[in-house]
Structures are given as C-alpha cells and as structure tokens.
Amino acid sequence: MESLSPPGRDAAGLLASDLLDAWPVLSPEERAEGFRLLAPGEADDLFGALDARETSQLLLALGRTERQLWVRQLAPDDAADLVQAAPEAVRDDLLALLDDPTRKEVVALLAYAEDDAGGLMSPRYVRLRPEMRVDEAIAYLRRQARERVETIYYIYVLDAQQRLLGVVSFRELFAAPAEKTVREVMRTDPVTVPEDLDQESVSRLIAQHDLMAVPVLDAEGRMKGIITIDDIVDVVEEEATEDIQKLGGSAALDAPYLEVSLLEMVRKRGVWLSILFIGELFTASAMGYYEEEIGRAIVLALFIPLVISSGGNSGSQASTLVIRAIALGEVRLRDWWRVLRREVATGLALGTLLGLLGLLRIFLWPARESLYGPHYALVALSVGLALVGIVLWGAVAGSMLPFLLRRLGLDPATASAPFVATLVDVTGLMIYFTVASTVLRGTLL
C-alpha cells in the first residue's frame, strides 16, 4: 500500500479482527467456516491471536490436512500449550500431526508443569561458542534469521557441556568491532531462572530487571531454553485474573466467563458460597446466644447489619490491599509487623470516623425518640463504640489473614473479601453485643 488506507479485504470481505470480535458467540463449525473464508495473511493473523484453548477448539473443527498444516506453524512452546489445552482424548492425535524433531521438543516440554519456567520456555534459542569472531557470529545469525528460532535478538554463549557462559544481544554484537571474539563482547553475569521456578516469580524477575528474554537453566547449569517477554504479558494477565477471581470469593475460572459451562460455573462458585454460608451460620448461633438481649431491646437488632457490614468492608479493604502488595513483592512475610502497626493506626482512624457518623445518624435523626426509645443516646453510644472496635478488628484480621495463609503455604488470595467479611461478621456480633450490654446495663438491658 502507498498510504494508510485500511488493509485490503478479500472476496468475502472478512477481516481477522472482525472474525475475532465475533469469536465468542460463534459455534465451532461457524468458526472453522469463517477461518476458511479469510485471505492467507488474515488467517495467519487470526491463528496467531488465538490462545491455546481457542486454537485447539479451532483445529478440532478443521479437517485433518488443514489441521496438520496449521499445527506445523506453531513454535514448540506454543504446540506444547496447545496439547495441554486440548481434551485428553485428542492429545496423542495432535502430537502425531507434528514433524519428528518438533514432536521430540514438544514431548520434552510437556514434562514440565504448565506454570513453571520449563513450561513457558522455548527450546529454540540461538547459541554461539565463545571463540567465534563477531563477524562470523553475525553471518551465522543471518542464516539463523531464516530458521524457526524464537528470536535472533538474544544470543546465548555456551560451552561444550551446554553450560551458559554469557549473553549478548544482537544489537551489542552488531555494534562491536568485527574482529573481536564473542567472549570479549558478551556479558557474563546474566539473570537466569531455574527450570522449576513458578511463572509468577519468572514474570516478576523479568519486570524488575527490564529483560526482554531470560535463559532457563537446569540444576547442573545447563541451558534448556529461553522465556521471552511476550509470554510474560500473558502470564501477568493470567495471574492477575486468577487473583481477582479468588478475591471475589469464587474459585478461579479456567476459561473466559462466557465459555465456562453453566455446571462448571455453579460448581466453581457453589463450593466457596457453601463454605462461606457454613461460616456465616455461626452468626445465627451468635445471635441465638444474644436472643434475650434482643428481646429486651429490639432497637439493638436494627443496627446489626450496619455494624457488621462495616467491619466486613474494612476487612475487605485491608485484605485486598495486602494480598496485592504480597503478589507484587512489595510486602514480604517478614513485614507482617509493619503492616500490623499500620493497620492498627488506620483501623482506629477509620473506626472513629464511622463511629462518629453512626453516632450523628442516631443523634440527629428527627424521629430518634419514637424509633429508638428514650435511651437513644446510650444506643447511639453503643453503636458508635462498637463501630470503632469492629472496624479496627476488620482491618487487623483482614490484613493478617493473608500472611497467615502464606505462612501455611496457601495462596494469600484465598482471603477474599467475602471470606474476610464472613469471619468479621461473627466476631463483629460478639463485639457489638459486648459493648451494648456494657453501655446499656441498668437501662435497656
């Protein structure tokens, strides 16, 4: 093209982006049909934009010849993801479509856990020997540029035992004098990751060091592959999605919202909802314990939802902030004491704020005497004081629970807003009635 006109449409007028937009609402057959209508370049674009699960669904809707054609376009790390995302029953069929060398690479990659460095890496990186001259290396890379390597921009210098000696970027090599050796221009202290490092740690490392790629080593220091930053974007998004879904009080969905089956959706949410419900049953027991007080002063019951939900909200805030700070590495396990001190101060301030609001609400309400009785001032004091205690307790419990879970080897994100709210509800009732029976002794109670 000469100018910035929109890319040409083929006979069917269908663009990859159009089809991609409609993707979620199409049946497998419609997807395959639309895919076949795309011009070759557009089909490449679409195929590249699908994730592993979508790719596997599309391939299964295509004929065998087409399927083989497309599977062979995949880099081994993407092919491994594809096989992992496909239903158990068709995995071997998919593997059989690959050419022999790729199949070998894919099978090796499948041995790694999907969420580990080994499961993310590509074995197709460019390696050089340290004695090579810079101009020889550049000529070699020129040939590699036509091969199916992941990238020619990051180059790894290995000894005869495949151990990593150093790293050099193409740009550094390109800018170096032709007659120097690779050893002379390489950097010798590269950041590396072990093959069993979890993907969250890999992505944090890459982000922190502003890397474009990181080499993966086995326990003996032998290089196994590279992880490139484009894979990390997906990891960061995936990990955030998992955390967010857990924070909302359901199990992490493993697929886009609209594609999870209804049964799966009910299961993923029902498990947590039931656990929370069982926890919340203790509120009924706690309320039963205070039934007599409620009978004598119904007015106390009126403020129960207000008081306990304020504790829950304060707890949700605290746990969410702490969980995200832990996930980002801003706060470590040993920082719990500093966090606790902050949350005590914050919780007291917030509790006082809400306590005052509650106090004012009752004091300034026009119908206060008829609604809350002659002792409305004492009721207001009970509510206000209980709010200070409950909001403080919410902040403390909400902020410490993620540390406790992490300490027990569990995912801190389990301390979801609903989980913390449930925990704080039960204790909140006890705080409320204890404060009320102290303040109102001799008058209402």
Next chain:
Amino acid sequence: MESLSPPGRDAAGLLASDLLDAWPVLSPEERAEGFRLLAPGEADDLFGALDARETSQLLLALGRTERQLWVRQLAPDDAADLVQAAPEAVRDDLLALLDDPTRKEVVALLAYAEDDAGGLMSPRYVRLRPEMRVDEAIAYLRRQARERVETIYYIYVLDAQQRLLGVVSFRELFAAPAEKTVREVMRTDPVTVPEDLDQESVSRLIAQHDLMAVPVLDAEGRMKGIITIDDIVDVVEEEATEDIQKLGGSAALDAPYLEVSLLEMVRKRGVWLSILFIGELFTASAMGYYEEEIGRAIVLALFIPLVISSGGNSGSQASTLVIRAIALGEVRLRDWWRVLRREVATGLALGTLLGLLGLLRIFLWPARESLYGPHYALVALSVGLALVGIVLWGAVAGSMLPFLLRRLGLDPATASAPFVATLVDVTGLMIYFTVASTVLRGTLL
C-alpha cells in the same frame, strides 16, 4: 567468567539485588548512600530496576552533579515518566538537567496524558525510506545500534510527510536478499494505535496480536513514536493492581502499600468506607420498618446476618467475574443479555443450594424447638425461600451493575465486592421480611 559463579562483589560487597531488597525500609539518605557504594555495573542495574517514583526520590537525594549524570542515562519516555512522578516543585529543575535535544523530546511527551499511548511511547525509533536497498538499510542499522534508539529490531518505513508506509523487523530485513528494496520486504498493514488511545486498550492490542512493538500515529497518520512490549508488562500489572484495589472497596493507591502515608491511606479508604456506611444506613431504616415483625418473632432476627451476607457473597462473585471479563475484553457491553441469562440460571442454582443448606441447618439442629419455637418448620421454610431469592438477586445485581457503570462512562471496577454487598444488604432485608411475612402470616406474624 568461565562458569556460573555468582557475579563478583565490589569492595563494599554490596549487590544491586541486596540493596533493592532493602529499598522499601531505607530512608532517602540511606538509599543514596547505598547507591554510591555499588560498583558501576551494579549501580546501572539498580537504576534500571527502579520505577519512576523511586528514581525521582533517589535523584533528589543525590548531589547535583551525580543527579545530572544519571538523569542523562534515561530514555526520553522514562525521563518524561520521571518528571511526571516528581513533586511539582522540582520538575523544572529535573528538566534543566537534560541535554537540549532530549529536553525537547521530553517536553513533547509531557503534553500527553500519562495513561495514553502518547504518554507511553518513545520517540526514538528507527525509520527508513522505502527506496533504500536491504544491504544499505542493514549498514544504516549497524550505525543506529550504537545510538540511543529504543530498539533496532522493529523498523518503520516512512514517506517524506512522516506517514507510516510499512513495518519490517530486523530479522526479516536480515533474511532478505541484499539487492531488494525496503519497500519490497516491508509489511504494509501494520497494527497501529492513535496517540490518545488509553494504555489498557494499547496493552490488550499488543497482547492480542502478539506484537513486540506498536507504532503510534497522530490524527493525520504521521508517526510519533513506538510503544515496546516491556512497557506493556508494567501497564498490565498496574491496571490489574488498580482494579484489584478498587474491587476491595478502596480507591486505588498510587504507590506501594508500605510507602503510602498513613494520612493518605485513611483518606483513600475512608472515602469509600463512609460511602458504603451511608448506603448501609438504609439497612437500619429497613429494619426499623420491620421492627414490629421482629418484636413478634425475634427468631427472624437471628438469621438476618446469614441471609443478607449470602446475597452479598453471591453478588461479590458475580460482579468480580464480570468486571474482570470486561477488563479482559471477553465480555462487551452488548453481551449484557447473555450475561444476565447466565446469572439468572447460576443464581437460581446457587440460591437453591444455599436454601437447602439453610433449611437442613434449622430442621436438623438438635435444639430446634427450644431455639426457634414451635413453628421452626415455617421459619426454616422462610429462611430457605428467602435465600433462593436473595442469592439470585445478588447474582443479577452484581453482574448487571458493572455494565450499568460502564454504560454511564464510569469504571466498572467501582462495583466492588463491598459496594455490591451493601446494595444487596438493603434489598436482601426487604426480600427476607416479605417472604417471612407471607409464610408466617397467621402463625408467628
């Protein structure tokens, strides 16, 4: 180095990674002192690993000569971020430290909103003319490799009016025959972004098309800069953090948890906590409305926290899942109807599950008659039926609220778990008492 020994320590034995670990707990002076102790390579590593806010704090703790030395290491997009992150009062001083051409670039970048494509891009990209031969282009890029361009790996072909004609990767150029022209090997339908596109959309586009860099164009199609994928990792993480913090029911913190001042923390959380509290005040009014019923059947009060919190939990789940699906582009505004149908089905199933659990809890409780009175079966039925309605309502309200907010031009993430829970609490009480007064009419009520 010959083997994988750890990188050498300097006289002070301090490594960038050690200092980085301790960074959050150090005072500005201690940070500057530690920074000065680092060997040159380590200091570079540390400087590169800091974000804009941390960099500005460090620079302000250094002397003027040192400060100028380090500021001049920054690429213009990073320098612009730095100036934006620095306190208003010192911004001009920081700008004055830059060399003239860089300052011009930085001032141009500062005109863009920080969260727009223009605010993310680097103006230092490599441009070629379409008539250049491939071998000439490679020779030119060899010289560019020594210059301060952002990357030499993605190359943009421009006409005399700076309009983008095509894109070619270094690798493609390198693999192409030397005597072809750039025009013959470039791709002519590149994905581009307008300069005012928000960073969330930019990152989604880059992730979807598996790009390593994307060109930024102004309204006339003139190329203004490039955004590279390493900037996108930070964006994705930052956007997820913002959403998570909002989902937890507080305003997004603008700094790491431990570095937000206590006053700021109370302010960010207090605003939302107060809004939720005021919303929750309606529960007290609703309860007041049903005070007479409660007086006649205290037993009803016992299940209030259980019933309304179940609605809140169901609502939290639904809103969180939908908010994340919207943020990931899995669900669009026009999908609201499909989401609603799913949530009605899911909510009914989950409500029935919890309703049965609630029914069983009361029926099978050993002390049911003494605790809940002779009409315990009808009480159980009220609680069970109310749970079905409230859990369903939670799922519907929680899933639709993000759509409503998006429709009104607001951030869907505002429909946080606590916000939805508060909304559902008030309506939940009304559902509960309506169901109870219907079921219990003539017996308890």
